[in-house]
Amino acid sequence: MYSFETELLSKGFKYIAGVDEVGRGPLAGPVVAAAVILNPDEIIEGLNDSKKLTDKKRRELSIEIKSKCLAYSITYIDPIEIDKINIYQASKKAMIISIESLKIKPDFVLSDAMPLNEINIPYESIIKGDSKSATIAAASIIAKVERDDYMIKLGLKYPEYGFEQHKGYPTKKHVQALNDYGVLDCHRKTYKPVYDAIHKQVKLKI
Structure with missing residues (x-):
């Protein structure tokens, strides 16, 4: 090394x-x-x-x-x-x-x-x-x-998202939380699962 x-x-x-x-x-x-x-x-x-x-x-x-x-x-x-x-x-x-x-x-x-x-x-x-x-x-x-x-x-700030476990990586739990609770300021909006969740929410509001 x-x-x-x-x-x-x-x-x-x-x-x-x-x-x-x-x-x-x-x-x-x-x-x-x-x-x-x-x-x-x-x-x-x-x-x-x-x-x-x-x-x-x-x-x-x-x-x-x-x-x-x-x-x-x-x-x-x-x-x-x-x-x-x-x-x-x-x-x-x-x-x-x-x-x-x-x-x-x-x-x-x-x-x-x-x-x-x-x-x-x-x-x-x-x-x-x-x-x-x-x-x-x-x-x-x-x-x-x-x-x-x-x-x-x-x-600790957003307990429903499980950041302490997956550290923000796209685990099943994290993607589910995105869809259930929405996108936060700490999310990267250009990443596909986040982008998809945003546009899913927009469609639901229409």
């Missing part, structure tokens, strides 16, 4: 940032990106793609990453902007803002499968980077825990 970082350090790069986002697929809630610069002297065991870890392990690692890293930042892009610029552009924007928000300017960036020509920093886009690079994995873990916590709070 540290092979990319070790090679870059050997080439003289000092501050290597990893960046990743979570929340492309959900029908509700923000897309969340995180950027992290790990401390080369603090090896963190167990880093992996956040989706391959249990919630408990992710939370433990997120605390450890934040305490041991040199810098990290988190960015939210809300559903209104996702609908306006599309999820791909929203994901990229969140990643770029996270990189630019780091308190230490990185001299190299590792991104999870996202080309980032706009950042004017040398970078490498790695397919499945969150399972190949410790730095990208760390970013994915922080972003995932952050977004999950946001959706859990949303679940």
